[in-house]
Each structure stands twice: as structure tokens, then as C-alpha cells.
Amino acid sequence: MTETAAKLRNKVAVITGGSSGIGLATAQLFAEQGARVAITGRNQAALDQAVAQIGHGALAVAGDVANVADLDRLFATVHQQLGAVDVLIVNAASYVLAPLADFTESMFDRVSNVNFKGTFFTVQKALPYLRDGASVVLTSSTVAEKGVPNHAAYAATKAATRSLARSFSAELLPRRIRVNVLTPGPVDTPVFESVTASKEEAEAAKAGMGQFAPVKRVATAREIAQASLYLATDDSSFMLGSELLIDGGIRTL
Incomplete structure (x- = not known):
């Protein structure tokens, strides 16, 4: 790809949960498209391996999105090393499954703290570092609109994510920051293991x-990353507070 053809040339992109699965595939694609990429995750060894795969001078900052102090450190580090943020992909997630009768408080807290609280405060803490006109993409799931056994807490947090995109977009209109939701179906990632x-x-x-x-x-993680690229660029400039459904037809067929 030529430098002029790169859709994210010289853009700064931050991807949470970027050390594996959809996040890693997105980071790789964005780097190929010219972005200066920063990823975050909780496991330093996994981050180091991901940075080697991404290449292109990718930056890794270890941290937990459920910890607001870690989020402060993430964005301050990115701003210091890469500059203002043009694209924020809120992808970190906790996938905890169990029957309703067996779901414990600690399981609920784990999935809620990452998927709901983590999403909310990732965007809030990014605000001072986001450029006006930036694109923010929140990752939901098709189960947010379906009743699936053992998925009650996880699905509810993903429905909350969809709601946040609407409210965030309305509030950030004066800064022209677009907040959209990417909603995948099942994806080939390490989550199954x-x-x-x-x-x-x-x-x-x-x-x-x-x-x-x-x-x-x-789906392949790369297929989801391609959809995320669309939402990250001006190709989707007329989308805000909206949802891009990429689920192999699960919701509609």
C-alpha cells in the first residue's frame, strides 16, 4: 500500500484490549493503514508479543480499563509519546458465562467492571486527549439484542455499551466527536479457549x-477489524450514535 493510499496515515489510534483477538487484528490493520498505534491490556508479556506482531513502532501501555488511574496513565503516556488521539477503539472485554442460578457476585463484578464501567471511563478519560472530530468505536455484541442462556450479565453490559454510544454522541456533538458501536457475532478469537x-x-x-x-x-478477527476501520475513518462521516452490525446474519435472518 502506498503512503498516500493509507486511510489512517499519521493518525493516532488507541485500542484497548489490543493484545489478542479483535483488538490485535484491528491494531495490525490500523498500523498497515498508516496509523501510529497504541494498545493496552493487563498482561505485559502478551503486550510485548503483540507489539512485535504489529510492528510500525506500536506502543504498548499495560493497564486495566476497570482502573481509572490506569486509564489516566494510558492517555497521558499516549499523548506524551504519540500526540493527540484521532481514533479510540474501546474493545477490552470480559467474557464470563454461567447459569443465572450459579452466577456469583465476583463474576458479575468482573464482567461489569470491564465491559460497562471500563467502557464508560475509557471514553471519559480520553476526552482531554481526543482531537475535535475524532472517531470513537465501542465494541458491543449481537447477544445484546438476544436472549441467550448463560449470557445474562455479559449481554446486559453489551446492551449498555450500545446505549452509551447514543448518549456520548449527543453530548460530544459540539466537538464533532463521533461515537459508534461495532456489533460482531461470534468471532474466531482466544475467548473460546x-x-x-x-x-x-x-x-x-x-x-x-x-x-x-x-x-x-x-467471523475472522480480520473481518471485524475491517469494519472497525470503516467506523474509524471519514468513510463513515455520516454515522454517529449508530451501530454497524457484522454478525453473519444472526440477528436478521
Whole structure:
């Protein structure tokens, strides 16, 4: 790709949860498109490995999006090293599944603190560092609009994410900051291994989840990253407070 063709040339992009899965694929794509990329996550070793994969001088800042002090440090570091933020991808998430009867308070706090509180305060703490006209993308999930067993808390936090995009966009209109939601269906990421006991179980869960989609497969992380690129650029300049659904037809077919 030529430098002039890069859609994010010289833009600064911050991606939370950027060390694996959708976040890593998005960081790689954005870097290829000319962005100066910063990622954050809780595991320093995973961040180091991700930076090596992303290349292009990517910056990693270890931290927990559920900790507002870590968010302050993240954006201050990015601003100091890369400058003002043009694109913010709020992707960090906790995927905790259990039946309603067995869901504990600590499980609820874990999923809520990352997916709801973390999303809210990631955007709030970014505000002093976002350029006017910046693009903010919040990551939801198609389960936010469906009733799925064992997903009650997770789905509720993703529905909250969809709501936040509307309210944030309305409030940030004077700064022309667009806040949109990217809503994927099932995606081929390490999350399957985190909720199963073995690689074989993870592959079986992935295959089973793919059967929910009319296309009969899960998405690749790169496919979701391509959608995120659209929301991050001026290609989507007439979208704000809106949702881009990329779920293989699950919600509508």
C-alpha cells in the first residue's frame, strides 16, 4: 500500500484490549493503514508479543480499563509519546458465562467492571486527549439484542455499551466527536479457549457457535477489524450514535 493510499496515515489510534483477538487484528490493520498505534491490556508479556506482531513502532501501555488511574496513565503516556488521539477503539472485554442460578457476585463484578464501567471511563478519560472530530468505536455484541442462556450479565453490559454510544454522541456533538458501536457475532478469537477446558472443547464450541449464524461459520478477527476501520475513518462521516452490525446474519435472518 502506498503512503498516500493509507486511510489512517499519521493518525493516532488507541485500542484497548489490543493484545489478542479483535483488538490485535484491528491494531495490525490500523498500523498497515498508516496509523501510529497504541494498545493496552493487563498482561505485559502478551503486550510485548503483540507489539512485535504489529510492528510500525506500536506502543504498548499495560493497564486495566476497570482502573481509572490506569486509564489516566494510558492517555497521558499516549499523548506524551504519540500526540493527540484521532481514533479510540474501546474493545477490552470480559467474557464470563454461567447459569443465572450459579452466577456469583465476583463474576458479575468482573464482567461489569470491564465491559460497562471500563467502557464508560475509557471514553471519559480520553476526552482531554481526543482531537475535535475524532472517531470513537465501542465494541458491543449481537447477544445484546438476544436472549441467550448463560449470557445474562455479559449481554446486559453489551446492551449498555450500545446505549452509551447514543448518549456520548449527543453530548460530544459540539466537538464533532463521533461515537459508534461495532456489533460482531461470534468471532474466531482466544475467548473460546478461556471458557473451555481444552483446545478440543474450544474448537467444538467455536464450531457450534458458527452454526447459529446463517453463514454457518464464525467471523475472522480480520473481518471485524475491517469494519472497525470503516467506523474509524471519514468513510463513515455520516454515522454517529449508530451501530454497524457484522454478525453473519444472526440477528436478521
